[in-house]
Structures are given as C-alpha cells and as structure tokens.
Amino acid sequence: MTILSAMGLSYRADERALVDNASFQLGEGGFTMLIGPNGSGKTTLLRLALGLLRPAAGRALLCGKDMSALPAAARARSVAYLPQGRSLAWPQPVRDVVALGRFAHGGAVGQLAAADRQAIEMAMQDCGLTGFENRAVDTLSGGELARVHIARALAGQAPLLMADEPIAALDPHYQHDVMQLFRTLSRSGRTVLSVVHDLGLAALYADRLIWMQGGRIVADGSPADTMTAARLRDVFGVSAEVRQTAHGLQVDIHGAA
Ligand SMILES: Nc1ncnc2c1ncn2[C@@H]1O[C@H](COP(=O)(O)OP(=O)(O)OP(=O)(O)O)[C@@H](O)[C@H]1O
Numbered sequence: 353m354t355i356l357s358a359m360g361l362s363y364r365a366d367e368r369a370l371v372d373n374a375s376f377q378l379g380e381g382g383f384t385m386l387i388g389p390n391g392s393g394k395t396t397l398l399r400l401a402l403g404l405l406r407p408a409a410g411r412a413l414l415c416g417k418d419m420s421a422l423p424a425a426a427r428a429r430s431v432a433y434l435p436q437g438r439s440l441a442w443p444q445p446v447r448d449v450v451a452l453g454r455f456a457h458g459g460a461v462g463q464l465a466a467a468d469r470q471a472i473e474m475a476m477q478d479c480g481l482t483g484f485e486n487r488a489v490d491t492l493s494g495g496e497l498a499r500v501h502i503a504r505a506l507a508g509q510a511p512l513l514m515a516d517e518p519i520a521a522l523d524p525h526y527q528h529d530v531m532q533l534f535r536t537l538s539r540s541g542r543t544v545l546s547v548v549h550d551l552g553l554a555a556l557y558a559d560r561l562i563w564m565q566g567g568r569i570v571a572d573g574s575p576a577d578t579m580t581a582a583r584l585r586d587v588f589g590v591s592a593e594v595r596q597t598a599h600g601l602q603v604d605i606h607g608a609a
Pocket residue numbers: 365366370388389390391392393394395396397
C-alpha cells in the first residue's frame with residue numbers, strides 16, 4: 353500500500369527552481385533517507401511532500417488524498433514531522449513537551465487519557481529520557497533536547513514519520529541509537545523518511561536512499577545499489593571509498609575531491 357506519493361513536485365523562489373519535478377513513493381514500513389549536499393532542496397522537498405508548501409507543479413498524496421487539503425489534525429495524526437530548526441523558549445518539563453505529540457489525538461496536557469500517557473512514557477523510554485521527565489527543557493543539553501523533540505514526534509504514533517536532520521546535535525552513541533530506533537519502528541510497519549547528513553550512518557541504516565542534487569532527485573535505491581565512490585564524488589564532491597564489511601556497508605570519506 354502506498355502511504356505517501358510525491359508526483360512531479362516543483363517549487364520555485366527568486367526565479368530559481370529549488371525543487372524540480374521530484375517524484376517518489378513510500379510504502380508501508382521501510383527506512384528511507386533523503387541525502388544531498390547543503391542547499392540541494394531536501395527540506396523544501398519534505399515540506400512540499402507534507403503539503404506545507406504549495407508546489408508550482410505536482411501533487412503530494414497521503415494514502416491517496418491530497419496532502420494540502422487534509423485538515424491539520426488529521427494530517428498530524430497521520431504524519432509526525434520533526435522539522436530542522438527547533439527551539440523551546442519556555443521552561444516546561446520534558447514530559448509536558450513530549451505530551452504535545454498527543455495533541456492531535458485530543459490529549460491536551462492536564463487531561464491525558466491512559467493511552468496518551470502510555471504513548472508518552474514509551475516515547476521517552478525509546479529516546480533515553482527516563483529520569484529526565486521532570487527536568488525543565490531549558491536546562492537540557494543540545495543533544496538531550498534533540499531527543500525530547502524526537503520523543504514528541506514519536507509520541508503521536510503516526511504511521512508516517514518525517515524527520516529533518518534529527519540527529520545533527522547528537523553524539524555518536526545517540527546517533528546510532530536513534531538510527532536503530534527508526535529502523536526498529538520501520539520494521540514494525542511505520543514508514544520513516546529522514547534527512548541525514550552522515551553518509552556513514554546512511555550506508556549502515558537506510559533501506560533506501562533518495563539522492564538530491566540541485567533540486568532534482570538524481571538517484572533512488574538501496575545503499576548497496578546507489579552508494580558508490582563515483583556518485584559520492586559527483587553529488588557531494590568528495591573522494592571516498594565504499595566497501596562491504598562484516599558490519600555492513602562502510603563509507604570512508606578521504607577528503608574534498
Ligand atoms: N523561500 C525561499 N526563498 C528563496 N530561497 C529559498 C527559500 N527556501 C529555500 N531557499 C533556498 O533553496 C535552497 C534549498 O534549500 P533547502 O533548505 O531545501 O536545502 P537543504 O538541502 O535542506 O539544505 P541543508 O542541507 O543545508 O539543510 C537553498 O539554496 C535555500 O537557500
């Protein structure tokens with residue numbers, strides 16, 4: 353079953369094509385990563401696919417329905433979106449911020465049902481936040497706060513998770529932890545699409561890589577099929593070695609090409 357269908361999406365600003373005729377489909381389950389250099393259009397494509405930007409051409413369908421026509425609450429129950437720029441100015445406790453992820457289910461803070469509380473506890477546990485529940489979010493480190501945002505997105509238990517650089521602030525342990533968590537979620541039927549900059553993690557954890565360059569999708573397939581030294585040179589301008597090891601596909605970046 354197709355969960356998300358992006359068909360010929362294009363977006364222009366300042367007389368420039370930021371996304372140009374991009375098409376992809378996501379089925380049930382699977383961990384897909386959107387990769388590409390800075391400014392290649394990944395965030396813009398995510399926002400188009402979510403119906404948050406109006407395309408110059410093309411359509412985005414969620415389970416066959418036009419994404420932009422869906423009421424906000426229905427969309428939030430179907431898609432958890434973890435945007436790139438995240439800030440929290442107020443000193444709320446961690447648990448209350450994670451609870452915001454239940455809002456689309458009617459679970460406002462202060463009137464949470466048992467199912468809401470269970471989803472919140474599970475999301476905090478999955479993100480390594482046990483013991484942080486009552487900490488004010490303005491006292492957290494950047495990495496701890498990033499995990500709170502991920503937990504908030506997970507608490508909604510939406511079938512589709514779209515995340516924009518969710519692990520940028522995390523140390524290697526938590527980067528792997530979150531990638532492993534996303535993979536586990538995708539194995540249990542949730543569809544995960546994430547922008548990731550770390551090509552080593554992309555090679556190790558993704559089922560599928562969608563490569564962007566200059567606003568266009570230039571490759572789409574498994575890491576084994578698409579992650580080649582030639583493509584890394586072409587798309588990212590780096591000299592790299594890609595090899596299959598006992599731990600999976602490994603990418604060694606030697607430097608700028
Ligand atoms: N509203 C806008 N008006 C003009 N230019 C824009 C607008 N939104 C994005 N851009 C430009 O479009 C290009 C693509 O931006 P986008 O954020 O989609 O890239 P990205 O691949 O997500 O980049 P990064 O990896 O740096 O986060 C960038 O050059 C950006 O400056």
